[in-house]
Amino acid sequence: MSPSSTTLLLLLHLLLLHSATSATTSPPSTTASPPSTTVSPPSTTTTSSTLDPKQVRALQSLYIPTTHDPCTQPSTTCDTATPFRHLLSLRLTNCSDDLSLSTTALSSLSTLTSLTFINCHLPIIHFPTTLSTNLRSLTSINSLQHLSGVFLSRFPNLTDLTISGDNIKASGIHIITSNMKSLTTITLSGANLTGVIPKHWNPKLTHMDFSSNKLNGTIPTSLTLLDSLKLLNLSSNQLTGEIPSSFGDLISLQNLSLSSNSLSGSIPGSISGLSRLTHLDLSSNQFNGTIPRSISEMKGLKYLNLEKNNFHGVMPFNTSFIKSLVVFKINGNENLCYNHSSVLKKLKLGIAACDKHGLPILPPPAADEPSSSVDDMTSGDYDDDGGSDKKKDGGDHGPNKVVLGVAIGLSAVVFLIIFLVILSKCGGRCCCCC
């Protein structure tokens, strides 16, 4: 084989390798990993004592294999007591349908401080008091059936409570939480809950997610006292009223979603005081007024969704701010328009351009393509040929780059193969004239 064709083969290998790796390392952490209940695991290597035989039997009744040391399994953590170790945390995932909880097993497991069920469809049973007062963390994701507010109220020492995708029968959240003085994170999501958001919370609360329920009433002003709160998700409920004007007091807030409610009024200017905010979603409400320009001074903001509201006036953001965001959505605000001297038309924001009075120039009749939706509407006056589709839309950034990379890699490979074939056929002779 001639030296030049060896070089080419080498190149070919490199290219194949590259396209393979760029294909596998593609989507950046989009997998919705369930909240991992990490109770700080005490060192599991410094001791050789075995698990309490009572607890071994309890695990066996839950179909957890015990032939190897159960304390070394990823679904458990244990203390280091002698002569027997005890379980501190237990996670049951994807349980078989014939699994059931027994009072005997739960009594044996009363040393647990953390208990997690993920995709384990189990009817609840009475929890022994030693277990329910020991537990600091309780999680049920698509798991426990027939949950009630009264049942959940019997875990007074919880710091973390997560119920997601399981119905809770309760006349309101206060039934569940009024005795929990130490809560720092609470998620009650997709639980068919009604009533209003309670006013009183542990001031150290960091995480509140009541998304996808049927909560009504207003956002209590007292929530703005929670200066440790990092995440507030009240999306997909039936909340009414306005955002409290003291909202800027939530100085630790990083992620905020109030989307898909019936909230109204204007965005309080104080919101731009939330200097740590990265995620702001106010979409699908009836917010009105003008959008505060000060939002563009929030340095950490990456995700901004204001779509489907009643904002009016000139959209106060310029191209460089919009491009600093990973996701920006503003469509579905009929009376809002953008200033074409500060925003590139090719951003395709889905709102009309402003006339010189700051009013929307009505968009032209729908474009020819049948697929065009509200999202793709731009003012015809300024619509360029749209050479590069710069529409901001979170999901498709990474994957698009990967597809492009693979396409380039593959076409280079195909090209090289053709080249090699020609080269070998011509047997090293010059074949520019082939």
Ligand SMILES: *[C@@H]1O[C@H](CO)[C@@H](O)[C@H](O)[C@H]1NC(C)=O
């Ligand atoms: C549980 O099942 C889901 C899908 O059925 C799977 O993705 C996941 O890895 C399973 N988890 C465990 C711990 O087996």
Ligand SMILES: *[C@@H]1O[C@H](CO)[C@@H](O)[C@H](O)[C@H]1NC(C)=O
């Ligand atoms: C748990 O709660 C009970 C009842 O509220 C209380 O008496 C007890 O001191 C708490 N236990 C711990 C370990 O905090």
Ligand SMILES: *[C@@H]1O[C@H](CO)[C@@H](O)[C@H](O)[C@H]1NC(C)=O
């Ligand atoms: C949700 O709660 C209502 C009562 O508020 C009840 O009528 C309905 O059956 C519940 N939905 C489900 C799916 O359990």
Ligand SMILES: *[C@@H]1O[C@H](CO)[C@@H](O)[C@H](O)[C@H]1NC(C)=O
């Ligand atoms: C909330 O909904 C309940 C019915 O689920 C109703 O009785 C109550 O008046 C509503 N409260 C508010 C403040 O809208």
Ligand SMILES: *[C@@H]1O[C@H](CO)[C@@H](O)[C@H](O)[C@H]1NC(C)=O
């Ligand atoms: C809020 O909850 C919804 C539904 O559970 C979820 O899709 C959304 O990503 C959450 N938003 C934030 C900011 O946590």
Ligand SMILES: *[C@@H]1O[C@H](CO)[C@@H](O)[C@H](O)[C@H]1NC(C)=O
């Ligand atoms: C905005 O909504 C509030 C509450 O619905 C209303 O009182 C106010 O008049 C509205 N303001 C404008 C400018 O439409």
Ligand SMILES: *[C@@H]1O[C@H](CO)[C@@H](O)[C@H](O)[C@H]1NC(C)=O
């Ligand atoms: C908070 O928002 C950021 C930016 O959008 C996002 O990457 C992150 O996953 C969100 N965190 C939670 C817990 O929702």
Ligand SMILES: *[C@@H]1O[C@H](CO)[C@@H](O)[C@H](O)[C@H]1NC(C)=O
């Ligand atoms: C765009 O807006 C930001 C924030 O308001 C401002 O700092 C920046 O100077 C503006 N850029 C241009 C080119 O006007």
Ligand SMILES: *[C@@H]1O[C@H](CO)[C@@H](O)[C@H](O)[C@H]1NC(C)=O
């Ligand atoms: C649009 O921006 C230009 C330059 O920043 C400014 O002179 C003009 O008044 C703005 N037009 C409207 C309608 O706000």
